Amino acid sequence: MHQGPGTHLLNPKASFFLYGKALIVPTCSSTLSSLDVLSSCRRNRKEQKGSTSASYVRKHFCVPVIFGTSRSHCAPQLKAYFFLQVIHARRKFGISPPNISGPPEFERIFRAQVNSSEYFPIFVALLWQAGLFFHQGLAAALGLLYLYSRYCYFMGYRASSSDRLTPIYFSTGVLWVLIAAATLGLLHFFLSHYVGLNVLRLIAA
Numbered sequence: 089m090h091q092g093p094g095t096h097l098l099n100p101k102a103s104f105f106l107y108g109k110a111l112i113v114p115t116c117s118s119t120l121s122s123l124d125v126l127s128s129c130r131r132n133r134k135e136q137k138g139s140t141s142a143s144y145v146r147k148h149f150c151v152p153v154i155f156g157t158s159r160s161h162c163a164p165q166l167k168a169y170f171f172l173q174v175i176h177a178r179r180k181f182g183i184s185p186p187n188i189s190g191p192p193e194f195e196r197i198f199r200a201q202v203n204s205s206e207y208f209p210i211f212v213a214l215l216w217q218a219g220l221f222f223h224q225g226l227a228a229a230l231g232l233l234y235l236y237s238r239y240c241y242f243m244g245y246r247a248s249s250s251d252r253l254t255p256i257y258f259s260t261g262v263l264w265v266l267i268a269a270a271t272l273g274l275l276h277f278f279l280s281h282y283v284g285l286n287v288l289r290l291i292a293a
């Protein structure tokens with residue numbers, strides 16, 4: 089059995105069930121999904137052979153429960169906050185759809201929300217890939233950093249066009265790290281599975 093990042097993927101079906109939950113449940117409440125993850129923990133623990141319950145829980149569930157629920161729940165809440173801000177700005181400046189132009193104060197808020205939405209699917213897909221194929225703790229930490237920088241981007245852009253630049257540079261950096269982690273994880277998974285080549289060990293050597 090391979091050790092290191094991606095080890096948990098040796099049973100892809102099980103790992104999708106385990107980690108996929110952290111992304112599939114974002115619309116449910118935090119409490120419900122945490123309970124859900126914990127109860128599936130109990131169910132799956134019984135099905136696992138050859139691992140003690142304590143090490144199994146530590147390995148497979150602590151990080152998803154602590155980081156996974158927070159990372160998947162912050163994202164839709166942040167998106168909801170952004171579009172509520174646009175609704176508020178439309179009312180404030182009297183700009184009804186389908187109009188999208190108006191005073192710069194309105195246009196900046198509108199663009200901050202649209203720009204964030206453009207990147208959101210890329211971000212979620214990369215977060216999922218990096219968490220599943222590379223390292224879930226690292227992916228969760230990067231996910232939280234990304235959400236924080238997107239919040240700073242929105243607030244900066246709302247204030248002035250130039251105030252968006254530092255956070256967009258930062259969030260772009262985080263996205264590139266996620267891209268690298270996802271690509272490495274995918275390479276490692278497929279090459280070790282089908283060719284028997286351990287890319288991560290090769291890089292580390």
Ligand SMILES: CC/C=C\C/C=C\C[C@@H]1O[C@H]1/C=C/C=C/C=C\C/C=C\CCC(=O)O
Pocket residue numbers: 210249253256257260263264
């Ligand atoms: C799958 C690939 C997806 C994403 C790749 C990652 C990032 C792509 C970059 O996010 C884009 C970031 C662009 C950042 C631009 C920052 C500043 C532009 C410079 C000056 C603008 C001057 C001005 O506003 O007047």
Ligand SMILES: N[C@@H](CCC(=O)N[C@@H](CS)C(=O)NCC(=O)O)C(=O)O
Pocket residue numbers: 199200203206252256
């Ligand atoms: N849709 C974006 C794609 C590129 C991008 O994300 N640009 C960053 C840095 S210039 C941005 O803040 N764009 C402002 C915006 O989308 O309103 C654009 O039109 O600019």
